[in-house]
Amino acid sequence: MESTPAPPLLTPHKMGQFDLSHRHCNQSAQFPFMPSVVLAPLTRQRSYGNVPQPHARVYYAQRATKGGLLIAEATGVSDTAQGYKDAPGVWTEEQVDAWKPVVDAVHAKGALFFCQIWHAGRVSNYKLQPNGQAPISSTDKQVSPQMSADGRLEEFSPPRSLAKDEIPNVVDDFRKAARNAIAAGFDGVEIHGAYSYIIDQFLKDSANDRTNEYGGSLDNRCRFALEVVDAVVGEVGGHRVGIRLSPFTDYMDCHDSDPQALALHLVNKLNDYGILYCHMIEPRMAHVDGRR
């Protein structure tokens, strides 16, 4: 009987300074459905009051193995970052302290743990915002109501387009969140630049209607994303910074008229920052993927 070669999934892989026990394989003709053994970030909405709870230790430790890599669920960088009730944050001391035992539990199993730092931008509503204010974004265009996975109609509030002089504060929130994540013990951070949240809103021309240096040309639309990368790398070092991008997704009214040009422009620019990895959602997945 002909034997099929074993997929090289369980072979060690060096990712920068990190020794992983399993490869993060690409799809190939030989292995068309090659899975990844990195735990993808998955929003759980069980961090009551935006504070990680003791049950998160069990949840993440159950998914940790020696030399494995886990990416934590989208974790808010500030009190305006929230887009889902009870998503965790990493902007307060209480949140940082609450993450510590979760990170320790993952490390005790010998795995690596990155925190996905996130700002929802306009994918939010008044109820989730401090003092019931409008969500902030690249634009004041509202996301149209969307059907959620469980069949409910999700509604979003009209956002407020950030003034140019407010943008550095949001960039700084990402920087501080990265510092806090490292203080909590995470091995690194993944900047959430995908799936229609604030960074994606600046990147894509359906959601970025700005006319100043943060809108229009590719250079201008990528400016916010790259300022975030620069700030985060400056704070914690590129050797522990990854980014997730989805130029090809069309989700929450956030799409681009030329995603390939956007993707190429962005990854070329990212080369200047020496980051650890860029996880780009594949075009083939873009039409089926992207719940969050």
Ligand SMILES: Cc1cc2nc3c(=O)[nH]c(=O)nc-3n(C[C@H](O)[C@H](O)[C@H](O)COP(=O)(O)O)c2cc1C
């Ligand atoms: C319930 C749920 C929550 C998710 N939360 C996040 C998240 O917090 N951050 C993120 O980048 N992606 C999130 N995603 C997207 C997943 O990480 C992943 O990209 C998607 O499920 C496709 O993965 P697959 O190709 O392995 O099925 C979420 C997906 C689901 C279904």
